[in-house]
Amino acid sequence: MSETTHNLKRMYRFDLTTRLVAKLKQEEAVIGGIGHSNFDLWSAGHRPQNFYMLGSMGLAIPIAMGVALAQPARKTFALEGDGSLLMELGCLTTVATQAPKNLVIILFDNGIYQITGGQPTPGAGADYVAIARACGLTNAAWAADEAEFERMLDNALATDGPHFIGCKLDSQGPKAQTERDPAQIRDRFMRGMGTKKNRTLG
Numbered sequence: 001m002s003e004t005t006h007n008l009k010r011m012y013r014f015d016l017t018t019r020l021v022a023k024l025k026q027e028e029a030v031i032g033g034i035g036h037s038n039f040d041l042w043s044a045g046h047r048p049q050n051f052y053m054l055g056s057m058g059l060a061i062p063i064a065m066g067v068a069l070a071q072p073a074r075k076t077f078a079l080e081g082d083g084s085l086l087m088e089l090g091c092l093t094t095v096a097t098q099a100p101k102n103l104v105i106i107l108f109d110n111g112i113y114q115i116t117g118g119q120p121t122p123g124a125g126a127d128y129v130a131i132a133r134a135c136g137l138t139n140a141a142w143a144a145d146e147a148e149f150e151r152m153l154d155n156a157l158a159t160d161g162p163h164f165i166g167c168k169l170d171s172q173g174p175k176a177q178t179e180r181d182p183a184q185i186r187d188r189f190m191r192g193m194g195t196k197k198n199r200t201l202g
């Protein structure tokens with residue numbers, strides 16, 4: 001675990017997402033942010049407990065925080081891109097204040113808005129772990145490589161949070177695209193969370 005951005009390996013988002021999904025055995029919720037975070041979550045294997053954010057930037061962490069607070073027994077992950085985090089940076093102070101023990105934030109930091117053509121974000125040199133820590137998220141660190149990412153996931157699954165895991169990404173694009181059907185995404189997720197029982201959509 002690293003508190004600085006020195007010597008961090010640039011990793012492949014799909015590989016990291018696959019490693020995360022492989023560890024989920026307890027119907028954990030995973031919220032994929034707009035951008036390629038939700039594309040790779042989809043590609044890693046659809047689960048009813050996945051929610052794919054389409055349309056608005058910056059909402060993966062707020063949505064995940066809401067799920068975590070509503071269902072405190074369920075570990076809940078937010079996968080967010082750095083561009084989207086910048087759009088809603090204040091959510092980190094809210095997370096620190098609410099402090100849901102079951103929330104894990106995974107930041108996919110590629111320094112660009114990859115999905116809209118790779119424009120650099122205005123925070124390309126920012127240390128988001130340092131920002132998270134300054135907001136009050138004391139369990140915040142960068143993953144130096146894939147093995148450490150896995151150890152940090154194991155720790156986040158086994159211990160109280162909120163946790164914040166920063167990952168520097170390489171420049172590879174997403175594996176595929178999420179099926180864009182917002183009503184179905186919502187409906188499946190509500191069933192995955194056990195909050196909707198009746199069958200209205202396939």
Ligand SMILES: Cc1ncc(C[n+]2csc(CCOP(=O)(O)OP(=O)(O)O)c2C)c(N)n1
Nearest residue numbers: 035036055057081082083084112113114115
């Ligand atoms: C409020 C708002 N502004 C702009 C957009 C257009 N837009 C959608 S995704 C995106 C970039 C997302 O970047 P990031 O979160 O870093 O993810 P990446 O694409 O790098 O995976 C932009 C600019 C939007 N959807 N909403």
